[in-house]
Amino acid sequence: MLLQVNDITKSFSQLRVLTDLSFEVKKGELKAIIGPNGAGKTTLFNTITGRYAPDSGTILFQGKDVTGLKPHNLSRMGIARSFQINNFFSNLTTRENIHLAFQSVLKGSTSIWRNIRKEDSLEERSTEIMEWIGLLEQRDELAMNLSYGDQRKLEIGLALGTNPSLLFLDEPTSGMSRFESGAMIKLIEALSERVTIVLIEHDIELVMKVSDSILVINYGEKIAEGTPAEIEKNDEVQRVYLGGL
Amino acid sequence: MTVLNGLTMGMVLVLVAGGLSIIFGMLDVLNFAHGSLYMLGGYLGYTLSIATGSFWLALLLAPVGVAMVGFFIEFFTLRPLYGRPPLHHLLLTFGISLIAQNAVKFIWGNDIYSVETPESLTGIVEFLGIAYPTYRLFILLFSIGIAILMWLLITKTRYGIVVRAGTEDIETLEAHGIDTRKVFTGVFILGSALAAIAGAAVAPMRTVYPQMGIDIIIDAFVVVIIGGLGSIRGTVIGALILGQAIQMGAVFLTGFADAAIYIVMAGILLFKPSGLVAESN
Amino acid sequence: MSAFYRKILLLATLLVLVLFPFGAPGLYSGYYVDLFTKIMIFGIVLLGFDILAGYTGLVSLGHAMFFGLGGYSSAFIIIHLSSNLFVCLIVALLATLVVGLVVGYFSTQTKDIFFVFLTLAFAQFLYLTAFNLTTVTGGDNGLSLPQVTLGIPGLWETLIPRPSGFYYLVLVFLVLSFLYCRRVIKSPFGRVLVGIRENEERVSFLGYNVRLLKIKAFMISAFFAAIAGVLFATYQEFVSPEMLHWSISGDFILMSVLGGMGTLIGPVVGGVILLWGGDVLSSLTENWMIFIGGFFVLMIILAPKGVVGTISDLLNTEKRK
Ligand SMILES: Nc1ncnc2c1ncn2[C@@H]1O[C@H](COP(=O)(O)OP(=O)(O)O)[C@@H](O)[C@H]1O
Numbered sequence: 001m002l003l004q005v006n007d008i009t010k011s012f013s014q015l016r017v018l019t020d021l022s023f024e025v026k027k028g029e030l031k032a033i034i035g036p037n038g039a040g041k042t043t044l045f046n047t048i049t050g051r052y053a054p055d056s057g058t059i060l061f062q063g064k065d066v067t068g069l070k071p072h073n074l075s076r077m078g079i080a081r082s083f084q085i086n087n088f089f090s091n092l093t094t095r096e097n098i099h100l101a102f103q104s105v106l107k108g109s110t111s112i113w114r115n116i117r118k119e120d121s122l123e124e125r126s127t128e129i130m131e132w133i134g135l136l137e138q139r140d141e142l143a144m145n146l147s148y149g150d151q152r153k154l155e156i157g158l159a160l161g162t163n164p165s166l167l168f169l170d171e172p173t174s175g176m177s178r179f180e181s182g183a184m185i186k187l188i189e190a191l192s193e194r195v196t197i198v199l200i201e202h203d204i205e206l207v208m209k210v211s212d213s214i215l216v217i218n219y220g221e222k223i224a225e226g227t228p229a230e231i232e233k234n235d236e237v238q239r240v241y242l243g244g245l
Numbered sequence: 246m247t248v249l250n251g252l253t254m255g256m257v258l259v260l261v262a263g264g265l266s267i268i269f270g271m272l273d274v275l276n277f278a279h280g281s282l283y284m285l286g287g288y289l290g291y292t293l294s295i296a297t298g299s300f301w302l303a304l305l306l307a308p309v310g311v312a313m314v315g316f317f318i319e320f321f322t323l324r325p326l327y328g329r330p331p332l333h334h335l336l337l338t339f340g341i342s343l344i345a346q347n348a349v350k351f352i353w354g355n356d357i358y359s360v361e362t363p364e365s366l367t368g369i370v371e372f373l374g375i376a377y378p379t380y381r382l383f384i385l386l387f388s389i390g391i392a393i394l395m396w397l398l399i400t401k402t403r404y405g406i407v408v409r410a411g412t413e414d415i416e417t418l419e420a421h422g423i424d425t426r427k428v429f430t431g432v433f434i435l436g437s438a439l440a441a442i443a444g445a446a447v448a449p450m451r452t453v454y455p456q457m458g459i460d461i462i463i464d465a466f467v468v469v470i471i472g473g474l475g476s477i478r479g480t481v482i483g484a485l486i487l488g489q490a491i492q493m494g495a496v497f498l499t500g501f502a503d504a505a506i507y508i509v510m511a512g513i514l515l516f517k518p519s520g521l522v523a524e525s526n
Numbered sequence: 527m528s529a530f531y532r533k534i535l536l537l538a539t540l541l542v543l544v545l546f547p548f549g550a551p552g553l554y555s556g557y558y559v560d561l562f563t564k565i566m567i568f569g570i571v572l573l574g575f576d577i578l579a580g581y582t583g584l585v586s587l588g589h590a591m592f593f594g595l596g597g598y599s600s601a602f603i604i605i606h607l608s609s610n611l612f613v614c615l616i617v618a619l620l621a622t623l624v625v626g627l628v629v630g631y632f633s634t635q636t637k638d639i640f641f642v643f644l645t646l647a648f649a650q651f652l653y654l655t656a657f658n659l660t661t662v663t664g665g666d667n668g669l670s671l672p673q674v675t676l677g678i679p680g681l682w683e684t685l686i687p688r689p690s691g692f693y694y695l696v697l698v699f700l701v702l703s704f705l706y707c708r709r710v711i712k713s714p715f716g717r718v719l720v721g722i723r724e725n726e727e728r729v730s731f732l733g734y735n736v737r738l739l740k741i742k743a744f745m746i747s748a749f750f751a752a753i754a755g756v757l758f759a760t761y762q763e764f765v766s767p768e769m770l771h772w773s774i775s776g777d778f779i780l781m782s783v784l785g786g787m788g789t790l791i792g793p794v795v796g797g798v799i800l801l802w803g804g805d806v807l808s809s810l811t812e813n814w815m816i817f818i819g820g821f822f823v824l825m826i827i828l829a830p831k832g833v834v835g836t837i838s839d840l841l842n843t844e845k846r847k
Pocket residue numbers: 012015017035036037038039040041042043044526
């Protein structure tokens with residue numbers, strides 16, 4: 001098991017956002033998390049990736065207890081994430097953005113005296129990532145001048161840059177046109193060949209098609225978990241979520 | 246006695262820091278020039294009380310004059326800067342305070358002026374078993390009075406409701422078709438007048454001198470910061486704490502009294518890095 | 527501007543600075559050699575300060591603390607232990623290491639305006655200590671110190687000839703500081719600092735320990751302020767609490783903003799503008815700060831990137847056309 005989340009609870013003052021939530025992520029799978037707006041999906045990501053510590057419960061990554069670790073520790077262990085709301089370096093170019101991400105896994109990533117060297121292949125690997133996400137032509141554009149769709153791609157590029165073994169993607173297609181999100185989902189499918197992915201996604205049809213397993217939450221509680229086929233048949237899911245469609 | 250002095254001090258800080266806090270909450274501007282407005286209030290009060298022969302008239306007119314200065318500052322220098330990083334506002338108003346301080350030196354010179362305490366408020370009163378200078382007691386009650394007036398203005402009038410809504414959420418105000426620019430100007434003028442009232446009122450107690458603006462702005466900033474920026478409740482709490490700290494410092498840390506405010510601020514920020522009443526977002 | 531022209535410009539500036547003392551007293555009075563020595567000492571602070579304020583985005587209103595710490599450390603050393611400049615420097619840097627780590631550790635817990643004022647609080651605390659510990663620091667009167675020497679303690683030591691000897695000493699420090707700071711901002715470390723300035727949260731999600739890096743940047747800038755403080759005190763042969771006062775920290779910020787934060791050379795240009803310009807203005811009117819204030823206000827409104835930042839922006843858009 002790559003990731004085990006056991007009974008985590010998280011509240012903001014009075015508001016309880018996550019309640020005794022547990023699930024697991026297998027190595028190599030693409031797991032989707034769905035649930036209505038405000039269900040606590042982003043908060044779940046935030047607690048796993050270290051933005052907040054959970055109030056109770058434990059998180060195990062590769063068998064090690066990582067509960068309450070800081071984002072930079074988790075990132076170094078191989079956990080990366082993208083954000084629902086763009087969270088990159090607006091005043092830097094696409095290339096500089098990706099460099100910053102990729103630099104973090106190089107030797108001497110914050111050294112004053114050691115230069116980034118040829119054999120670090122920073123340039124090659126960054127180019128590879130930019131090609132992958134389709135931003136090679138926009139490499140010298142400032143991030144804030146990119147089109148919205150391209151910004152969403154950069155958001156993922158930054159997460160990919162740190163060479164993660166577990167990748168959390170928070171609504172990568174949010175705000176995209178249907179056409180753009182189709183391309184984005186293709187990209188994610190291709191990615192899932194190389195890295196384990198946990199994906200929050202609104203479009204149920206897409207989720208059903210691409211994911212290996214699905215976790216459904218509502219009001220911070222798990223209401224179902226299983227393969228797409230199982231989820232489709234689940235009565236409770238039908239009632240609280242799919243029924244609304 | 247020390248506690249009472251601290252309370253008086255704290256209430257004066259409520260007036261000065263209150264204006265600072267409302268301006269920050271509404272305009273997102275950290276106004277370093279706020280101390281200059283307080284200083285101008287003191288100097289104008291001094292000149293006017295000599296010219297008119299009446300302290301009370303001066304206390305009424307000085308804030309009006311300073312409010313006009315406030316209008317010019319907001320209209321000509323701050324307006325072009327809305328939407329810029331908060332640091333720009335702080336730097337801009339820092340520049341303005343340099344201008345103001347040296348302009349004051351240019352006009353009034355480097356001298357220290359003492360303003361005469363009005364006849365009716367000289368002497369000492371006995372109450373609760375302590376003898377207390379009448380003028381200090383007046384300042385205490387006067388500040389409380391102004392603070393209550395402000396509170397009524399903010400909670401009970403339409404204008405106040407707009408301002409309060411504005412400190413929470415500017416977009417909603419705009420959506421309601423309110424001209425936020427006018428509101429901004431109004432708030433800045435109001436804050437300026439408050440600072441001037443405080444400056445003119447405490448002049449008989451503390452004299453008038455070119456450094457007075459800098460001295461008070463540091464205190465006022467400390468108040469607003471330990472209070473948690475933009476929270477009016479926090480500002481009042483901060484002012485009262487700091488008033489006590491300053492007076493206690495004067496008594497127990499003789500020779501080192503000025504360090505009291507920094508000790509209090511550092512102490513609070515170490516445990517609450519965003520102040521006592523931090524906005525939750 | 528291409529890198530080539532920038533190099534030429536820098537070398538030309540260096541040449542002028544090297545030749546400058548030869549012009550006095552023929553072309554201008556020796557007073558200007560003195561003034562430029564002081565400006566260059568401030569330049570050393572400003573280079574380090576830009577790494578913290580300009581590149582990392584942490585504007586400290588407490589750097590007079592390290593400037594004064596350097597000053598007082600060397601005063602104590604010269605008076606009680608050794609007149610050697612390098613002994614002074616080593617002790618000053620050790621003192622800065624201790625104070626800087628404490629202040630840096632706590633200050634970097636906070637951000638933005640809270641950082642500004644927490645650094646102010648620490649610095650004012652030191653100022654008031656120096657002011658009140660009359661028996662040790664001489665209080666408001668300050669301390670006069672004997673002349674500093676250069677060389678190997680016990681073997682061979684020499685006084686530094688004035689004014690030119692000191693001028694060149696400071697120039698050497700300035701050039702070395704510039705080379706080091708440029709190294710820092712071009713290094714992987716420097717790039718991450720810019721990342722922190724732009725979006726510190728994302729930097730931490732990319733696996734960097736933001737707090738640690740901030741403390742590092744803080745320490746580097748503190749060391750430069752301390753070195754400059756040593757030079758200033760030994761040059762003036764005098765220290766006073768003024769060196770620690772927050773208005774000096776304010777001047778560092780003023781200079782940095784005027785010249786252009788985050789351009790490394792900009793703050794130094796700002797230092798030249800404020801100190802040289804202030805010198806010229808102060809001979810004309812007593813209240814010259816009105817004009818500095820006015821100029822500063824105009825710059826913030828019209829050209830917030832400062833002189834160097836604005837010029838380099840203009841040149842870049844020229845090129846693109
Ligand atoms: N930092 C926070 N402080 C207070 N409430 C929060 C915070 N973050 C999220 N919430 C609340 O938690 C609930 C779940 O939000 P979120 O996790 O963003 O849902 P989702 O991503 O499923 O749409 C919402 O009611 C939201 O208002």
